[in-house]
Amino acid sequence: MMRILVATDLSERSNRALRRAAMLASERRDDLIAVHVVDDDQPARMVELECREAAAVIEDAFDALDLPDTVTAKILIETGDAFDGVLRAAASQQADLVVMGSHRRRMLADVFVGTTAERVIRHGTRPVLMVNREPEGPYLNVLATTDLSEASVVAFRAARRLGLTDGPHVGLFYAFDPAAKGLVTLSSGSGTATRDYVEDVRSHLRREVHAWIKQNALPVPTSLTLAEGPAPAEIVAEADRGGWELVVVGTHARSVVPRLLHGSVAEYVLRHAARDVLAVPPAALAKAA
Structure with missing residues (x-):
């Protein structure tokens, strides 16, 4: 049994990653952990509100996946920078695999600091699966x-x-x-x-x-x-x-x-x-x- 961590920013790109991660977990009866990172550079009330809303959205997404009983699903909300939050979640959950959606290209920012996925790979210790296509099997x-x-x-x-x-x-x-x-x-x-x-x-x-x-x-x-x-x-x-x-x-x-x-x-x-x-x-x- 493995632990699969899927990072989501609640976008359709991330939804593809969630569906792939769910498919992998269902095949092997693995644990599935979905993590969303909320930017903490804003008022505390906004952070708390976004955390609650993100958890609700992910819970609805889990329900739509109709996961088998053999898969243990968990929602994790982190705060801070996206890549750092994903790394912290991967470490705390002892993830075997991190699954992420394709990134939104921001040319100048990507050149100097890299995308979230690239930074997770660069600074992390776990394999990262970037999902670019809709999973079909x-x-x-x-x-x-x-x-x-x-x-x-x-x-x-x-x-x-x-x-x-x-x-x-x-x-x-x-x-x-x-x-x-x-x-x-x-x-x-x-x-x-x-x-x-x-x-x-x-x-x-x-x-x-x-x-x-x-x-x-x-x-x-x-x-x-x-x-x-x-x-x-x-x-x-x-x-x-x-x-x-x-x-x-x-x-x-x-x-x-x-x-x-x-x-x-x-x-x-x-x-x-x-x-x-x-x-x-x-x-x-x-x-x-």
Whole structure:
């Protein structure tokens, strides 16, 4: 049994997340906790009123879901900043998974501080499932991504532990950049030589990926795709191209300045993917091992 925490701002985006979280909880007879964070930078009477109203709205949403008796549902109201309230709730409830809706894009604020979901992932220790699409059933087609790092191992194991890779099709995706492609083209002047070089790199990397799977005792995927190009954009493109319902990405611990300047693969996928995304922070290692 797991504990699933779904964060809601009472919007339709959050309602999709609530429905997905309820579906997951019903499949595994898990605990379902819905948390709403009320801004406390306002008069105390307004905070109290908003807390009561939010609890009533969530209770109505629970009733509409018609949850089975095997699911224990709970409402939690926090006050403060949204991301901090979600983190506090996840810690106090010992959540195994945090479920959130897709974010409302605010360009300038997102650049400097990140979305609520990104900040929960960045500062938290639990996998975060961002729900971008209306749930229609269990995940049947799941795409795990890898850069052959420990973070990718952690993400794959976390997805398995959460039961998100129990469907019939689990693909693995690796994006690569043939470092000497330009040099080969320049020196040979031949498109054939360049294509041969890229295919040689692809074949070598395919062997490396299979060795990585075996070394880390991971299940053999039903498909393996190696795409040439920058990882962030290629992952998003493959998610749409392959009709994947869920994309699994690991995140790397990074300092603030490099993140602001260059972003990260996980953050790009979270912001641009039209499919659901499971992002697993490095701190989930102990839980996923």
